[in-house]
Amino acid sequence: MPTETCQECGFDAGEYNLSDLIGTLRAIAPMWQEAIEGVDAAVIAQRPAPAVWSALEYAAHSREITGAMGYLLHLAVTEEHPVVAEAPTATPEPVLPRTIDQAIAELESNAARLTRKAGKLTDDDWNRGLSIGDTTVDATWIVGHAVHDAIHHLCDLGRGLHALGAGAPTRQGTVVQLNTSGGGVPKAPVESATIDRRGVVGDTQADRKHHGRPLQALSLWSLEVIDSLRADGHTVHPGAAGENVTISGVKWSTIRTGVRVRIGEVLAEISAFATPCAKNAQWFADRDFHRIEHSVNPGTSRAYAWVLETGTVRTDDPVIVEPPPRAPGQ
Numbered sequence: 001m002p003t004e005t006c007q008e009c010g011f012d013a014g015e016y017n018l019s020d021l022i023g024t025l026r027a028i029a030p031m032w033q034e035a036i037e038g039v040d041a042a043v044i045a046q047r048p049a050p051a052v053w054s055a056l057e058y059a060a061h062s063r064e065i066t067g068a069m070g071y072l073l074h075l076a077v078t079e080e081h082p083v084v085a086e087a088p089t090a091t092p093e094p095v096l097p098r099t100i101d102q103a104i105a106e107l108e109s110n111a112a113r114l115t116r117k118a119g120k121l122t123d124d125d126w127n128r129g130l131s132i133g134d135t136t137v138d139a140t141w142i143v144g145h146a147v148h149d150a151i152h153h154l155c156d157l158g159r160g161l162h163a164l165g166a167g168a169p170t171r172q173g174t175v176v177q178l179n180t181s182g183g184g185v186p187k188a189p190v191e192s193a194t195i196d197r198r199g200v201v202g203d204t205q206a207d208r209k210h211h212g213r214p215l216q217a218l219s220l221w222s223l224e225v226i227d228s229l230r231a232d233g234h235t236v237h238p239g240a241a242g243e244n245v246t247i248s249g250v251k252w253s254t255i256r257t258g259v260r261v262r263i264g265e266v267l268a269e270i271s272a273f274a275t276p277c278a279k280n281a282q283w284f285a286d287r288d289f290h291r292i293e294h295s296v297n298p299g300t301s302r303a304y305a306w307v308l309e310t311g312t313v314r315t316d317d318p319v320i321v322e323p324p325p326r327a328p329g330q
Contacts (some may be wrong), residue, residue, distance in 0.1 A: 014187030158258020265311025
């Protein structure tokens with residue numbers, strides 16, 4: 001079966017197990033919603049360039065592709081090696097809903113149906129084939145393609161909002177502390193870290209059900225947010241909540257899904273805000289760990305990120321929010 005890869009957005013299906021694919025599908029709609037929070041509807045509908053889709057068009061397209069992959073998965077597991085002339089695709093100009101919230105709601109509904117179907121598959125079902133023209137794919141490829149399409153266009157969305165001046169402004173900060181552990185919190189400081197596509201080499205998560213997917217490769221947090229919490233009487237400190245990279249000098253309220261951040265040699269792209277768990281209650285005087293949950297207190301949450309370019313990061317390395325593209329050979 002073909003392994004789907006993409007140099008443009010960094011997707012590599014070989015890096016995803018079945019749990020990763022299903023877990024990422026569940027997170028797709030919330031990531032889209034976080035990416036467009038607070039952005040004016042006129043900007044959402046605006047193309048950053050004549051040949052580049054608007055955020056609304058990308059959301060509508062991903063809604064259609066996710067629905068189409070659900071249809072293909074149904075065919076693959078209910079018929080004996082069905083053949084379709086070509087893959088169902090979105091129209092060249094997707095049918096636009098009235099608002100992006102509607103598009104995201106429909107994307108969420110399509111993703112939920114696909115997730116439910118995928119969650120019921122047996123080991124044999126995952127290997128059931130379907131031919132699209134001359135190419136044979138299986139259920140794993142179908143679900144992987146839905147994931148690829150949605151996160152690819154989240155990347156497009158982030159680039160488009162930045163081009164329209166609605167994303168995070170370019171700004172430089174500093175790596176204050178790098179943190180790693182063998183599982184759980186707090187994470188301990190280290191002077192340098194090698195970061196690959198799965199995150200900090202040697203860093204592990206005790207809970208693999210909710211952590212460790214490619215979209216959660218890195219966890220980033222703000223020293224200024226930590227200092228503000230400490231000023232309120234809480235004992236949280238760098239590494240305590242489980243972030244891998246503690247950063248200073250960045251206006252944390254500007255961070256959102258789709259924002260790119262260069263950290264030393266590494267290029268990362270924000271994927272989602274991290275949901276705090278009860279293990280973080282110990283750092284709060286009232287044990288209310290929800291105070292660092294994005295939906296409760298926007299601008300205070302840790303942020304997850306995909307790793308687009310691997311490398312080494314050291315304490316005091318520069319952190320550049322929305323760095324300019326590097327010239328070839330740099």
